Amino acid sequence: DQQVKQNSPSLSVQEGRISILNCDYTNSMFDYFLWYKKYPAEGPTFLISISSIKDKNEDGRFTVFLNKSAKHLSLHIVPSQPGDSAVYFCAASARETGANNLFFGTGTRLTVIP
Amino acid sequence: EAGVAQSPRYKIIEKRQSVAFWCNPISGHATLYWYQQILGQGPKLLIQFQNNGVVDDSQLPKDRFSAERLKGVDSTLKIQPAKLEDSAVYLCASSARYEQYFGPGTRLTVT
Numbered sequence: 001d002q003q004v005k006q007n008s009p010s011l012s013v014q015e016g017r018i019s020i021l022n023c024d025y026t027n028s029m030f031d032y033f034l035w036y037k038k039y040p041a042e043g044p045t046f047l048i049s050i051s052s053i054k055d056k057n058e059d060g061r062f063t064v065f066l067n068k069s070a071k072h073l074s075l076h077i078v079p080s081q082p083g084d085s086a087v088y089f090c091a092a093s094a095r096e097t098g099a100n101n102l103f104f105g106t107g108t109r110l111t112v113i114p
Numbered sequence: 115e116a117g118v119a120q121s122p123r124y125k126i127i128e129k130r131q132s133v134a135f136w137c138n139p140i141s142g143h144a145t146l147y148w149y150q151q152i153l154g155q156g157p158k159l160l161i162q163f164q165n166n167g168v169v170d171d172s173q174l175p176k177d178r179f180s181a182e183r184l185k186g187v188d189s190t191l192k193i194q195p196a197k198l199e200d201s202a203v204y205l206c207a208s209s210a211r212y213e214q215y216f217g218p219g220t221r222l223t224v225t
Contacts, residue, residue, distance in 0.1 A: 004156070032212060043118070043205055043216030044157070089156050095212065100145065101170055102214060104156030 003027045004092050006105035014113050019077040021108050023090030026071065030092040034102065035064060035075045038087045047088075048075070080112045116140065118217035120206050126223045132194035135220045139187070139208030145169075146183055147214060148191050149205040157205055163189065196224045 005024045013019045023033075031052040036044035050057040050064045050073070057064050063076045077084055087109050091102040119138040127133050139146050144165050149157035160179065162169040165186040174181070178197070183189040193200055201224045207214040 034213065036216075041218070043120075043207075043218045046213045046215060049213060091156075093212070100209065100212060100214075101147065101159045101162055102157075104158070106154065106156050 001026075002106070003030075004090055004103045004105040006090055006108050008108050009106070010109040010111070012111045012113060013080045015082055016079045019075075019080045019084065019110055019112070021075040021077075021088050021090075021110065023073045023075075023105055024071060025073075025092050025103075027092070027094065027103070028071070029094040029097060030103075032093045032095045033064070033066060033073050034091045034093075035062075036089045036091060036104075037084075038089060038107070044089055077110075080110075082112050082114050085110055085112050118206055118208055118215055120204075120217035120220055122220055123218065124221050124223075126225065127196055129198055129224050130195040132192065133196055133222060134190050134192045135204050135206075135222075137189045137191070137206030137217060139189070139206070140210075140215055143208035143210050143215075144186070145209045146189050147207040147209075148181055148189070149207065149216075151203045151205055151219070153202070160191070193222075196222075198224050200224050 034049040035047040038044045066073045087107045089107045090105040146163045148160045151157040160174045161171040161181045163183040166183045181191045203219040205219045207216045
């Protein structure tokens with residue numbers, strides 16, 4: 001049973017425009033959410049995270065929004081750059097339970113067109 | 115700061131053979147994880163260590179997979195015997211708190 005879902009396998013955006021990647025989760029125990037970026041032949045790289053006590057976290061061009069009632073989060077990249085082209089994974093954990101294992105979505109491949 | 119190191123980067127074996135992967139976490143990180151990533155899917159946790167003790171191995175197929183973390187630093191993951199469905203990228207990650215940092219992975223192909 002997939003507890004974290006990324007329903008868009010791919011997304012193409014023009015350079016300079018906004019990229020919006022979406023993620024849904026089903027487990028109400030999840031209280032910490034992360035986004036990872038993955039280039040080919042490399043491991044996932046931590047990008048940004050958000051705790052369930054917040055609804056927004058911003059780091060430079062990257063902003064993550066969390067809507068707990070809808071069990072939905074999104075990653076906004078503004079402005080998008082060609083170097084942002086990669087696979088983006090959404091992940092979640094239930095820290096309050098004492099566990100820190102991550103549950104990952106299936107990823108969204110972002111292509112930023114120059 | 116050096117990242118998570120893994121070896122080998124690639125391995126091709128025949129089914130029923132055995133294989134071992136090695137991981138060296140970021141210095142000072144107490145928690146170490148092994149994930150399996152099958153093509154087209156997200157990483158799935160196999161086992162989690164806190165220092166040299168196992169925290170969670172509920173998703174580890176224990177009839178063929180084993181892992182150890184001696185002295186609370188390096189870790190090895192072994193598959194014996196391998197099956198075709200074990201073809202995947204095996205990722206090692208480590209953490210000091212909540213963010214996990216991943217190594218480059220080992221791509222295993224079982225023929």
